Amino acid sequence: MVLPEGxxxxxxxxxxxxxxxxxxxxxxKSCQKLDSPLARKNTVKIGGKPTGKQQLFGQNNYGWxxxxxxxxxxxxxxxxxxVYLSTVNFDCRPLYAxxxxxxxxxxxxxxxxIEYPSYLPKNQLVVQExxxxxxxxxxxxxxxxxVDLRAYRMAK
Numbered sequence: 643m644v645l646p647e648g649x650x651x652x653x654x655x656x657x658x659x660x661x662x663x664x665x666x667x668x669x670x671k672s673c674q675k676l677d678s679p680l681a682r683k684n685t686v687k688i689g690g691k692p693t694g695k696q697q698l699f700g701q702n703n704y705g706w707x708x709x710x711x712x713x714x715x716x717x718x719x720x721x722x723x724x725v726y727l728s729t730v731n732f733d734c735r736p737l738y739a740x741x742x743x744x745x746x747x748x749x750x751x752x753x754x755x756i757e758y759p760s761y762l763p764k765n766q767l768v769v770q771e772x773x774x775x776x777x778x779x780x781x782x783x784x785x786x787x788x789v790d791l792r793a794y795r796m797a798k
Contacts, residue, residue: 648748650671654681654736672797673796688716690761691715693714701780713727718756729767730765732765739759
């Protein structure tokens, strides 16, 4: 994914805290700490119905894991949304809540404007949303990233 100009990286913690770091027009590096109660929302069960369809997601070119996913129809207000969900061993809520943070001008283009933490348990990863105009997981890898925060100042 190509990052928007000015955004260097985002660290999303399972407790709902975020560290959003970027570089401005005059090459000043700064980080902003943000918090999202939505990322801590505890939904017990999937707010939708399974259709019975299953599909395998992820390219296994390098031995990376694939995900078996089940299609669900989520009832979102007066509309319905088809999604493929896979159970994972990490908390997905910070990913889904990111676009609802206040004071952030960058948004994840892949996540629709549905409050997924309100409809999904924390271990449910949306691997495909809306077949026509949505997104689809291509691969998932066990890559670790390290960032050096010494060059960034903390914004208040």
